[in-house]
Amino acid sequence: MSEQLLINISLIVLLLPLFSFFITVVFGKRFPKLYLFETGIISLAFLLSLVIGFFKLTTYVDSKLAFDFTWFDFGVVPVIGEFKVELGVMIDNITVIMLFVVNLISMLVHYFSIEYMHGDKRYTRYFAYLGLFTFSMLGIVLSNNLLGIYIFWELVGLSSYLLIGFWFEKNSASDAGKKAFLTNRVGDIGMFLGILILFTTYGTFNFDKIFSGIASGVMPFESTAWLTAAGILVFLGAVGKSAQFPLHVWLPDAMEGPTPVSALIHAATMVAAGVYLVVRIFALLTADAMLVIAVIGAFTSLLAATIALTQNDIKKVLAYSTVSQLGYMVMALGVGAYAFAFFHLVTHAFFKACLFLGSGSVIHAMHHEQDIREMGGLKKKMPITYATFLISTLAISGIPLTSGFLSKDGLLAGTLAFGELTGHWLIPIIGFTVAFMTAFYMFRLVILTFHGSPRNQHKFDHAHESPKLMAVPLIILSALSIFIWYTPNPIAPDAGWFLGKWIETPSTVVPEAASFDFMINEDPAADVIHSEKYEHAMHTVHYPAMGLSIGLAGMAILLAFSMYQWKKINPDKIAESVKPLYNFSLNKWYIDELYHASFISGTLMLGKILFWFDANIVDGIVNGSAWFTRVMAKISGWFDTFVVDGLVNFTAFMSGFIGLTFKRIQTGKVQTYLVFVLFSIVLLLIVFRPF
Amino acid sequence: MIEVGLNHYLAVSSILFALGIYGVITRKNAVMVLMGVELILNAANINFVAFSRYSNFGINGQVYALFVIILAAAEAAIALAIVLNIYKTYANVNVDEINKLKE
Numbered sequence: 001m002s003e004q005l006l007i008n009i010s011l012i013v014l015l016l017p018l019f020s021f022f023i024t025v026v027f028g029k030r031f032p033k034l035y036l037f038e039t040g041i042i043s044l045a046f047l048l049s050l051v052i053g054f055f056k057l058t059t060y061v062d063s064k065l066a067f068d069f070t071w072f073d074f075g076v077v078p079v080i081g082e083f084k085v086e087l088g089v090m091i092d093n094i095t096v097i098m099l100f101v102v103n104l105i106s107m108l109v110h111y112f113s114i115e116y117m118h119g120d121k122r123y124t125r126y127f128a129y130l131g132l133f134t135f136s137m138l139g140i141v142l143s144n145n146l147l148g149i150y151i152f153w154e155l156v157g158l159s160s161y162l163l164i165g166f167w168f169e170k171n172s173a174s175d176a177g178k179k180a181f182l183t184n185r186v187g188d189i190g191m192f193l194g195i196l197i198l199f200t201t202y203g204t205f206n207f208d209k210i211f212s213g214i215a216s217g218v219m220p221f222e223s224t225a226w227l228t229a230a231g232i233l234v235f236l237g238a239v240g241k242s243a244q245f246p247l248h249v250w251l252p253d254a255m256e257g258p259t260p261v262s263a264l265i266h267a268a269t270m271v272a273a274g275v276y277l278v279v280r281i282f283a284l285l286t287a288d289a290m291l292v293i294a295v296i297g298a299f300t301s302l303l304a305a306t307i308a309l310t311q312n313d314i315k316k317v318l319a320y321s322t323v324s325q326l327g328y329m330v331m332a333l334g335v336g337a338y339a340f341a342f343f344h345l346v347t348h349a350f351f352k353a354c355l356f357l358g359s360g361s362v363i364h365a366m367h368h369e370q371d372i373r374e375m376g377g378l379k380k381k382m383p384i385t386y387a388t389f390l391i392s393t394l395a396i397s398g399i400p401l402t403s404g405f406l407s408k409d410g411l412l413a414g415t416l417a418f419g420e421l422t423g424h425w426l427i428p429i430i431g432f433t434v435a436f437m438t439a440f441y442m443f444r445l446v447i448l449t450f451h452g453s454p455r456n457q458h459k460f461d462h463a464h465e466s467p468k469l470m471a472v473p474l475i476i477l478s479a480l481s482i483f484i485w486y487t488p489n490p491i492a493p494d495a496g497w498f499l500g501k502w503i504e505t506p507s508t509v510v511p512e513a514a515s516f517d518f519m520i521n522e523d524p525a526a527d528v529i530h531s532e533k534y535e536h537a538m539h540t541v542h543y544p545a546m547g548l549s550i551g552l553a554g555m556a557i558l559l560a561f562s563m564y565q566w567k568k569i570n571p572d573k574i575a576e577s578v579k580p581l582y583n584f585s586l587n588k589w590y591i592d593e594l595y596h597a598s599f600i601s602g603t604l605m606l607g608k609i610l611f612w613f614d615a616n617i618v619d620g621i622v623n624g625s626a627w628f629t630r631v632m633a634k635i636s637g638w639f640d641t642f643v644v645d646g647l648v649n650f651t652a653f654m655s656g657f658i659g660l661t662f663k664r665i666q667t668g669k670v671q672t673y674l675v676f677v678l679f680s681i682v683l684l685l686i687v688f689r690p691f
Numbered sequence: 692m693i694e695v696g697l698n699h700y701l702a703v704s705s706i707l708f709a710l711g712i713y714g715v716i717t718r719k720n721a722v723m724v725l726m727g728v729e730l731i732l733n734a735a736n737i738n739f740v741a742f743s744r745y746s747n748f749g750i751n752g753q754v755y756a757l758f759v760i761i762l763a764a765a766e767a768a769i770a771l772a773i774v775l776n777i778y779k780t781y782a783n784v785n786v787d788e789i790n791k792l793k794e
Contacts, residue, residue, distance in 0.1 A: 668790045669786070669787050669790075671715065671716050671717075671724075671786065671787075674712075674715060674716055675716055678712060678716075
């Protein structure tokens, strides 16, 4: 298969969901069965992406396939010089893996939704939105330039908004949609500014061209500080989309959307787009930018994990766990564990999608009950859901033989190596603390939902295992949470094809003075980074990190079992003894309240002040000028009636008067006139005496 | 014996002119007014012929006089026709009372 053909297929894969979106949205009302067409199109896209993945990873494993075209060509513009905007696609190993992940999860979510959304009054429109989302997400994945990513970024935001607010009759759902949209805007402004800095400096949006520009020593405004700023600003976009602190508040609320949507968008793919963006710009991140990213990621993961400990809504727990895991990935990118961050993105997409679909299955069975205090004992009623949920939980907790163990362990080893190399020990400490908490709250969720005795007998009696169409996606996703797909050796992720052959950390292009010393490539010409120092550190911490993470996860699971299963420790008592901390976590660190008090009421206050300004000052000026105009009109009206009209009337009166006077001599008798004529001539002769 | 000169002709024409004006102004009958006009025209003719004789303008004056005679004839014909029509319409040729054009 030629390179050109692969690129053409990838464009077809990109456009198929868009096509089905249009068909479904236009004809959906008339043909309610179109959801099957939509699902079929996504399945076709999945098969094609499988073909692309196979040929790319076998034939072209070391090369990048790229295709560019000029979108606008302005020619030579004054001041700027030559100016054109190019778009294009690029297929490298990361792209094909993302294509596979996005299409697979999208397809499984379609299957799941056929059953889950059954009977909804906007059934076909739901599938149309899913198609739109899939198109936008594939666009982000395939773009080889910042502009294309930005365009699809906003499209993804739009489809996310539409799907969060899908049940817009519910106030909370439409509010959550708006919140997600507006919060993302904040990050996108930063991303836009970052793109503008890079574009004004290098005159291109293309990643490779920007990187080669930086590598040739050209800096934005001739300063590496601006390069750092550009990196952090573009990362801000990722902060919004990937729900990092301080813009993480929208993601838990986004759970108001249908659960399959939460699985697809708010767990597996869209929120990973932020991480994917940082993966793409990784080469231009300076040491300072990376440190900022690492700190934000670490803080987010800690924040979300502490909140997840106390939540009682099954989807809220999973939402905060998603935020926490995304924080992990961002942190891993910040510490330079590029490959593990991307690896975790992929493994997390599978097991988190499985967890969300599992929770959807539970919610479906419990007739839209989401509170875990109302559940319990569902293990016997829903064995398939339980088994898949448990496998995914083991994966997210980092238990050996699962995919999550491989990625999470490598990621934590990366933070530990970072701590050893730079002395920032707080980041690995947070990382391991979060690993402990993750295992604890995930098992708390599993035990409260599936183990023990039912706490709400009535709902338990009505619960039932989900139909096949819902069970199959769960089985596929949980199967993908097993190590074997990624590496043959369950304790050495590097030994497998995924990290061994496919994903390699690109070499950094920033000047040596501005990057971490362990990120400096020993062979400057190589595309792929190779640093003895970093590899040595990774090697040293590999086994300690693995031991520590297994030990912590095991302890956390034991603790969870003894608290919720065997009831050896009473969780309520512990909560009572640390009441302020418990409330702090239960109320999500009061961040929503804080934002409400500061930004939202600040904005409202500003609005009120502006309204007052409008009502009093601006309206006052307008009314004043109106009043002044009226006074002027009165004056000129008076002038018109008395002076102008007076003059006009006077003229008319004078004409009339003269007319009346001279009317008398105009008798109508020719002879009289003749007398006048004669008389006048004689008079004139006498006066002028011409002779 | 006084030789007849230019002044004598001019005097005659002046008297004729004055009589014509008098007729035009005082008479109420349209026919009489027309007769006045004829007198005025003939006074002018006398002037033309006299000046032709007593100055060095050549024969021009006499030619003009002939033109005036022809014009007077034509004018008299048209004017009398108008007067006849007016009489047919109003049974009256009093110039003071024929004032329809004023309205």
